[in-house]
Amino acid sequence: MTASPAGPILAVAGRGLPLRGHDIDTDRIMPARFLRSVTFEGLEQHLFEDDRAADPRHPFNDERYAGAAILIVNANFGCGSSREHAPQGLAQSGIRAIVGESFSEIFQGNAAILGVPCFAADPLSLDRLQTLVEHTPAVTIDAHVDTGVISAGPLRFTAAVPPALRDAFISGQWNPTAMLLDRFDEVRLVADRLPYVSGF
Amino acid sequence: MADTLFHKVWNRHAVRALSSGQTQLFIGLHLIHEVTSPQAFDMLRQHGWRVAYPNRTFATVDHIVPTLARRRPFLDLMAEEMTAALERNCRDFGIQLWSSESREQGIVHIIGPELGLTQPGMTIACGDSHTSTHGAFGAIAFGVGTSQVRDVLASQCLALDPLKVRRIDVNGRLSPGVYAKDVILTIIHQLGVQGGVGYAYEYGGSAIDRMTLEERMTICNMSIEGGARAGYVNPDETTFAFLRGRPFAPSGESFDRAVDWWRSIASDPNAPYDDRVALDAGSIEPTVTWGINPGQSVRISERIPADGDREALAFMGFAPNAHVRGTPIDVAFIGSCTNGRLSDLEEAARIARGHHVAPHVKALVVPGSQGISRAAEARGLHQVFIDAGFEWRGAGCSMCLAMNTDKLEGRQVCASSSNRNFKGRQGSPTGRTLLMSPAMVAAAAIAGEVVDVRTMLEEIPA
Ligand code: SF4
Numbered sequence: 001m002t003a004s005p006a007g008p009i010l011a012v013a014g015r016g017l018p019l020r021g022h023d024i025d026t027d028r029i030m031p032a033r034f035l036r037s038v039t040f041e042g043l044e045q046h047l048f049e050d051d052r053a054a055d056p057r058h059p060f061n062d063e064r065y066a067g068a069a070i071l072i073v074n075a076n077f078g079c080g081s082s083r084e085h086a087p088q089g090l091a092q093s094g095i096r097a098i099v100g101e102s103f104s105e106i107f108q109g110n111a112a113i114l115g116v117p118c119f120a121a122d123p124l125s126l127d128r129l130q131t132l133v134e135h136t137p138a139v140t141i142d143a144h145v146d147t148g149v150i151s152a153g154p155l156r157f158t159a160a161v162p163p164a165l166r167d168a169f170i171s172g173q174w175n176p177t178a179m180l181l182d183r184f185d186e187v188r189l190v191a192d193r194l195p196y197v198s199g200f
Numbered sequence: 201m202a203d204t205l206f207h208k209v210w211n212r213h214a215v216r217a218l219s220s221g222q223t224q225l226f227i228g229l230h231l232i233h234e235v236t237s238p239q240a241f242d243m244l245r246q247h248g249w250r251v252a253y254p255n256r257t258f259a260t261v262d263h264i265v266p267t268l269a270r271r272r273p274f275l276d277l278m279a280e281e282m283t284a285a286l287e288r289n290c291r292d293f294g295i296q297l298w299s300s301e302s303r304e305q306g307i308v309h310i311i312g313p314e315l316g317l318t319q320p321g322m323t324i325a326c327g328d329s330h331t332s333t334h335g336a337f338g339a340i341a342f343g344v345g346t347s348q349v350r351d352v353l354a355s356q357c358l359a360l361d362p363l364k365v366r367r368i369d370v371n372g373r374l375s376p377g378v379y380a381k382d383v384i385l386t387i388i389h390q391l392g393v394q395g396g397v398g399y400a401y402e403y404g405g406s407a408i409d410r411m412t413l414e415e416r417m418t419i420c421n422m423s424i425e426g427g428a429r430a431g432y433v434n435p436d437e438t439t440f441a442f443l444r445g446r447p448f449a450p451s452g453e454s455f456d457r458a459v460d461w462w463r464s465i466a467s468d469p470n471a472p473y474d475d476r477v478a479l480d481a482g483s484i485e486p487t488v489t490w491g492i493n494p495g496q497s498v499r500i501s502e503r504i505p506a507d508g509d510r511e512a513l514a515f516m517g518f519a520p521n522a523h524v525r526g527t528p529i530d531v532a533f534i535g536s537c538t539n540g541r542l543s544d545l546e547e548a549a550r551i552a553r554g555h556h557v558a559p560h561v562k563a564l565v566v567p568g569s570q571g572i573s574r575a576a577e578a579r580g581l582h583q584v585f586i587d588a589g590f591e592w593r594g595a596g597c598s599m600c601l602a603m604n605t606d607k608l609e610g611r612q613v614c615a616s617s618s619n620r621n622f623k624g625r626q627g628s629p630t631g632r633t634l635l636m637s638p639a640m641v642a643a644a645a646i647a648g649e650v651v652d653v654r655t656m657l658e659e660i661p662a
Contacts, residue, residue: 084345
């Protein structure tokens with residue numbers, strides 16, 4: 001199902017994969033025809049399939065970035081369809097954190113549930129990080145969930161994970177189902193007070 | 201204290217503050233479909249969890265379901281497998297399902313309102329980003345991913361951060377030939393595709409007040425394309441009149457009690473908003489997209505900006521400063537949860553009547569639900585379309601996301617009443633989508649190129 005880790009996620013370290021461009025939507029990350037399955041298996045093979053076919057130099061085709069753990073994007077990454085198949089594919093391909101200028105909220109939430117933090121940083125730092133990785137693909141990037149500090153080679157800047165998600169990663173509660181099921185009596189109380197549930 | 205509908209509904213559904221800082225929110229209505237639910241049911245089984253509120257969960261098939269050759273088993277083996285999986289899951293977990301043969305089947309965001317499941321003051325979740333559609337009734341509706349579908353199945357709750365509320369007033373009157381679709385495309389153009397991040401959009405003002413529920417659904421539907429997580433309109437007499445007599449709406453005296461409650465959750469006149477924006481309805485023109493996101497649009501009389509995004513221009517094959525008007529089209533698609541309702545088909549039929557689709561154009565009309573299909577057929581609309589050379593299909597999402605065989609080929613250009621013009625969205629990696637109102641799609645189908653629908657309306661006596 002998913003290859004995502006369990007427990008607290010304090011930091012992610014690994015090589016980077018720079019993917020430039022704004023408003024990269026989930027139809028591009030995972031075209032709809034790969035949603036034709038009752039499982040999430042094998043999705044990593046189809047990441048950016050159409051973009052990769054159209055552009056042999058697409059970063060996801062580039063051998064130098066094979067095995068990268070940190071995806072570096074620009075603004076509004078993951079906009080569009082709520083399909084979890086997009087972050088599932090990324091997580092299965094080994095991406096464990098995403099650094100970008102901004103993210104669609106649905107995408108960011110979907111990624112968090114899979115244990116993949118999305119860090120928001122300023123455009124200048126991102127450009128520097130992308131350029132650094134383009135020139136030195138082997139450089140190790142360290143992304144700290146608690147402090148938001150991201151460092152790679154000579155670069156060091158701060159990025160933000162939204163506080164609620166940050167705390168969830170630190171406490172290990174980023175997959176909320178167990179929390180939601182805990183104290184189910186309180187759920188019933190709220191439901192019973194709603195007139196459309198109890199009957200008008 | 202004066203408050204917005206968003207906060208009133210949120211507070212009435214908040215279970216508790218989670219240690220993560222998020223709020224555990226009770227979900228009053230959960231809608232599921234064949235594409236984003238099978239993995240969620242698998243996860244449920246793995247953990248040995250049950251569905252917490254099967255009677256607040258409803259299912260249909262829409263995304264992959266064929267719009268031709270609907271006899272079971274489907275010729276498309278994957279459509280058959282995904283439909284059969286949903287049928288099995290709903291049976292195992294005790295969930296009401298309207299499958300492909302059912303008279304109620306249709307796009308999830310169309311049948312919820314049609315059956316009266318969608319009601320003011322509810323929280324609603326569905327594994328599809330256009331769940332914001334249900335906000336037209338004064339509900340707070342969230343599109344979610346598959347793991348959250350699992351969470352809602354297991355706990356009837358979501359862990360969410362609160363949103364800010366932006367009030368968008370659309371005042372004045374729309375001119376003839378200008379539709380709800382043009383209003384929302386204009387809003388997205390002005391505020392940007394990321395403009396709504398962190399917000400719920402509350403739509404109001406005299407133009408919205410005058411709109412039917414179908415028009416309000418078109419507006420709320422595309423909130424997500426403007427980056428907003430939800431969009432809504434406060435419930436009013438129009439809303440109550442729409443709901444009266446629907447199968448799942450309260451009836452008799454309960455209906456009156458429900459109306460009292462629905463009124464009470466509407467935003468108060470002096471409610472505080474985090475932001476306010478106003479638009480003049482009279483200044484809106486028929487609008488078309490030229491690029492690869494729904495914010496890249498122009499009024500039909502306007503040229504594409506000289507500094508338009510280069511990647512978008514190159515993909516679409518447009519030059520800067522060019523007109524979209526006059527662009528030859530290959531395919532015309534009328535349908536989707538944005539514009540596949542009866543009034544959309546009526547407007548399109550008004551244009552199509554007595555004309556014929558241009559010989560080089562493949563034109564499809566896909567009603568949003570079987571209910572709409574029957575209503576349209578009762579009015580003879582299907583015959584208008586068929587006589588004009590459109591194909592009249594069975595209900596489903598069809599070319600909105602091209603998961604079945606309805607898709608573009610190669611670099612075809614499609615005039616589409618759907619909601620997304622992303623690269624590859626309509627099934628061909630190089631296919632090109634021009635978003636516009638259903639009337640504009642019908643006009644383009646007939647002319648064989650993008651035209652200003654107002655020129656065709658002049659020929660039709662009002
Ligand atoms: S019509 Fe399109 S947007 Fe609407 S539910 Fe279907 S796929 Fe999603």
